[in-house]
Amino acid sequence: MKKVYYLKTCNTCTRIINAINWPSGFVFQDIKQNPITVKQVEAMHQLSGSYEALFSKRAKLYKEMDLKNANLTETDFKQYLLEHYTFLSRPVVIINHQIFIGSSKKTIENLKAALSE
Numbered sequence: 001m002k003k004v005y006y007l008k009t010c011n012t013c014t015r016i017i018n019a020i021n022w023p024s025g026f027v028f029q030d031i032k033q034n035p036i037t038v039k040q041v042e043a044m045h046q047l048s049g050s051y052e053a054l055f056s057k058r059a060k061l062y063k064e065m066d067l068k069n070a071n072l073t074e075t076d077f078k079q080y081l082l083e084h085y086t087f088l089s090r091p092v093v094i095i096n097h098q099i100f101i102g103s104s105k106k107t108i109e110n111l112k113a114a115l116s117e
Helices: 011-019 038-048 060-064 074-083 105-115
Strands: 002-006 027-030 092-095 098-101
Touching: 002 011, 038 074, 038 092, 038 098, 092 105, 098 105
Parallel strands: 002 027
Antiparallel strands: 002 092, 092 098
């Protein structure tokens, strides 16, 4: 599987996607237009090891809902990921059995290295 979960209106996602020379075969899914499914989030969980790893604590809704002060469980993280697209730390790139989550410099460097293999 070669897939990129992103948000078309996210400047960071757009910058990263445009900066990478994507090999053929990648499927790009705008999570606002085409929300992630239970099956997709469970597949991401299997690769990442936790729902919390997929969860963006920088999301505006995270602050608005005061989730920082909530004692969230893995079930809660999964529920929020499925409820609203902004909770997914973006972009999420899956290359076969590897997952790259978010936009940190290290993550993008690791993604580029994996793409050049």
